[in-house]
Amino acid sequence: MGHIKAYYEGITPVDESDWQYIVRLFEWVSFAKGDILTAQGSIEQFLYFIETGIVRYFICQDTIEKTFDFGFEKTFAGAYDSMVLRTPCGYQLGALTDVTAWRISYDNLQQMYQHTKIGNAVGRKLSETLYVAKSKRELALLNLTAKERYLSLFSERPEIIRRIPQKYVASYIGITPQALSRIRREIC
Amino acid sequence: MGHIKAYYEGITPVDESDWQYIVRLFEWVSFAKGDILTAQGSIEQFLYFIETGIVRYFICQDTIEKTFDFGFEKTFAGAYDSMVLRTPCGYQLGALTDVTAWRISYDNLQQMYQHTKIGNAVGRKLSETLYVAKSKRELALLNLTAKERYLSLFSERPEIIRRIPQKYVASYIGITPQALSRIRREIC
DNA sequence: CGCCGAGTTGAACTGAATCAAGAAACGTGG
DNA sequence: CCACGTTTCTTGATTCAGTTCAACTCGGCG
Numbered sequence: 001m002g003h004i005k006a007y008y009e010g011i012t013p014v015d016e017s018d019w020q021y022i023v024r025l026f027e028w029v030s031f032a033k034g035d036i037l038t039a040q041g042s043i044e045q046f047l048y049f050i051e052t053g054i055v056r057y058f059i060c061q062d063t064i065e066k067t068f069d070f071g072f073e074k075t076f077a078g079a080y081d082s083m084v085l086r087t088p089c090g091y092q093l094g095a096l097t098d099v100t101a102w103r104i105s106y107d108n109l110q111q112m113y114q115h116t117k118i119g120n121a122v123g124r125k126l127s128e129t130l131y132v133a134k135s136k137r138e139l140a141l142l143n144l145t146a147k148e149r150y151l152s153l154f155s156e157r158p159e160i161i162r163r164i165p166q167k168y169v170a171s172y173i174g175i176t177p178q179a180l181s182r183i184r185r186e187i188c
Numbered sequence: 189m190g191h192i193k194a195y196y197e198g199i200t201p202v203d204e205s206d207w208q209y210i211v212r213l214f215e216w217v218s219f220a221k222g223d224i225l226t227a228q229g230s231i232e233q234f235l236y237f238i239e240t241g242i243v244r245y246f247i248c249q250d251t252i253e254k255t256f257d258f259g260f261e262k263t264f265a266g267a268y269d270s271m272v273l274r275t276p277c278g279y280q281l282g283a284l285t286d287v288t289a290w291r292i293s294y295d296n297l298q299q300m301y302q303h304t305k306i307g308n309a310v311g312r313k314l315s316e317t318l319y320v321a322k323s324k325r326e327l328a329l330l331n332l333t334a335k336e337r338y339l340s341l342f343s344e345r346p347e348i349i350r351r352i353p354q355k356y357v358a359s360y361i362g363i364t365p366q367a368l369s370r371i372r373r374e375i376c
Numbered sequence: 377c378g379c380c381g382a383g384t385t386g387a388a389c390t391g392a393a394t395c396a397a398g399a400a401a402c403g404t405g406g
Numbered sequence: 407c408c409a410c411g412t413t414t415c416t417t418g419a420t421t422c423a424g425t426t427c428a429a430c431t432c433g434g435c436g
Contacts, residue, residue, distance in 0.1 A: 059331060068330050081323040084316045090327060113309070120308030121301070127315030128272045134322035135269040139278055141329045142256050142362055143247060146392075167414065174330050179392055181416050334424075354383070367424055369384055 001026060001102060003074050004049050008118065011125045018116040025108035031095040037078075038093035043086055044079035046103040053099030056168065059091045067171040070096070070160060076126055077101075083109075096164070141174060147183050149173040189214060189290060191262050192237050196306060199313045206304040213296035219283040225266075226281035231274055232267035234291040241287030244356065247279045255359040258284065258348060264314055265289075271297075284352070329362060335371050337361040 001023060008014050014022075026049075031037060038044050040060060048055070048071070055077050057069040068091070071077030082089035083106055104112070113119040136156075140149050150173055153161050160169060170180035189211060196202050196210075214237075219225060226232050228248060236243070236259070243265050245257040256279070259265030270277035271294055292300070301307040324344075328337050338361055341349050348357060358368035 059327070061331070066331060068326060080316075081320045084320060113312075120312050124301075124308050124312040124315055127312055127319050128268075131315050131319040131322060132269045132272060134319060134326055138256060138322055138325060138329070139247070141326070142254060143249070165414070175391095176393060177415070178394085178417085182392090185416080355381095363423095364425060365383070366385085366426085370424090373384080 003051065004102060007049070007074070007076075008122050012118050012121045014118055018118050021116055022112055025112055026102040026104050029101055029103055031099045031101075033095055033098050035095045035099075036092055037095065037099075038082075038089055040090065040092045041088045042082075044083035044089055044093075045106055047076055047078045047080065047083060047106075047109060048101040048103045049076050050074065051100045051102065053101075054096040054163065055099060056094050056096040057091055058094065058171070065171075067168045069172070070164060070168075072159060078103075080127075080130060096168070146173060146175045146179060147186070150180065150183055151187070191239065192290060195237070195262070195264075196310050200306050200309045202306055206306055209304055210300055213300055214290040214292050217289055217291055219287040219289075221283055221286050223283045223287075224280055225283065225287075226270075226277055228278065228280045229276045230270075232271035232277055233294055235264055235266045235268065235271060235294075235297060236289040236291045237264050238262065239288045239290065241289075242284040242351065243287060244282050244284040245279055246282065246359075253359075255356045257360070258352060258356075260347060266291075268315075268318060284356070334361060334363045334367060335374070338368065338371055339375070 004026070005014060005019060008022075029048075031053075037046075037048065037055060050071055050073050052073055054073075055071040056067055057071070057079075058065050058067040071093075077093070079089040079091065079093055086106075109123075113123055140152060144152065150169075153169070153173065160172065164172075166180060166184075167177040170177040173180070175183075192214070193202060193207060217236075219241075225234075225236065225243060238259055238261050240261055242261075243259040244255055245259070245267075246253050246255040259281075265281070267277040267279065267281055274294075297311075301311055328340060332340065338357075341357070341361065348360065352360075354368060355365040358365040361368070363371075
């Protein structure tokens with residue numbers, strides 16, 4: 001769990017007693033490519049810290065599937081809105097590759113918030129980080145054209161373009177794979 | 189500042205010593221309709237708790253203006269992403285009506301986080317609330333048609349439709365005023 | 377009364393979706 | 407290691423939602 005500790009220490013100093021308490025709250029899990037971590041309609045029970053692999057956030061409606069976010073190694077992932085509100089999740093979380101992760105249950109997370117000195121501080125930081133990302137995305141979706149959104153991925157989140165199949169990237173920027181294919185032809 | 193106290197008590201119990209400390213950190217401000225609270229390109233210095241009135245979040249590019257959010261009475265408002273990251277704000281915050289508010293500076297907010305027992309808990313809750321709102325909005329922008337987004341405003345945030353001029357509502361759901369006008373004709 | 381901004385309506389245009397088919401890449405088993 | 411089937415990507419033709427430009431109506435206000 002060294003990566004989690006490093007992550008927390010990037011936010012606030014972590015003393016040994018807090019850390020000993022926190023270590024017990026996480027469990028190790030692994031998923032095969034394609035596995036569902038969180039089903040649509042369920043209430044998210046876990047917050048994941050991805051050690052290896054990539055997860056994908058997507059919605060299924062009728063036969064079509066829309067991908068709207070990804071979670072990479074050494075970051076926290078999960079249907080945090082469902083987890084916070086305790087309401088059914090409007091989307092799914094799936095393993096895009098084989099995935100290994102540490103995860104903490106909702107109840108244990110509340111324990112961490114209540115019983116450690118750093119709990120609320122790291123929880124606040126996590127929420128802020130998630131908020132800032134969505135905030136930036138909102139502006140991109142409202143103000144940029146599809147081509148501009150694709151180009152901005154190069155500067156903002158190049159790992160998405162490098163590591164993710166095009167059909168999911170297309171979905172992420174809010175267009176069809178066909179439209180993305182045409183945009184790429186124009187650019188290159 | 190009773191409304192702020194009530195807001196915090198909805199999150200976690202507030203003891204008297206914390207409250208005495210917090211009270212000193214806020215200041216009272218008022219704005220006339222049309223005033224700019226936060227300029228595009230500046231770094232947000234304040235978090236506002238709106239007592240009366242409505243604020244509007246918008247982007248100016250060339251001659252056109254795009255509105256993407258509103259802040260109502262008894263809620264916190266401000267360019268929180270700019271405030272958190274200490275980076276120039278990509279949008280503006282303006283008074284849609286006359287506005288009165290309590291505001292807390294970035295530095296004072298950090299004081300509150302460090303020196304009160306409830307600081308990080310209420311900060312976490314605020315961030316979570318903001319995150320959940322943006323998260324819901326992301327799904328709406330990606331998955332719903334303009335008409336569906338307009339209809340969902342009726343159920344989700346009816347006060348926007350009741351109290352906000354149509355041209356801003358149009359912008360909020362990501363279309364032109366003309367397109368919204370046509371959608372309304374279809375519905376009614 | 378006349379002006380001005382907000383809202384409506386019409387017509388032409390456009391970016392992206394959809395439908396459909398072919399080409400390339402990928403993985404799996406023989 | 408190759409052959410086959412499956413999935414992904416590309417390309418073309420058509421359609422459609424929403425934009426743009428422009429004209430007109432309405433209501434409030436100096």
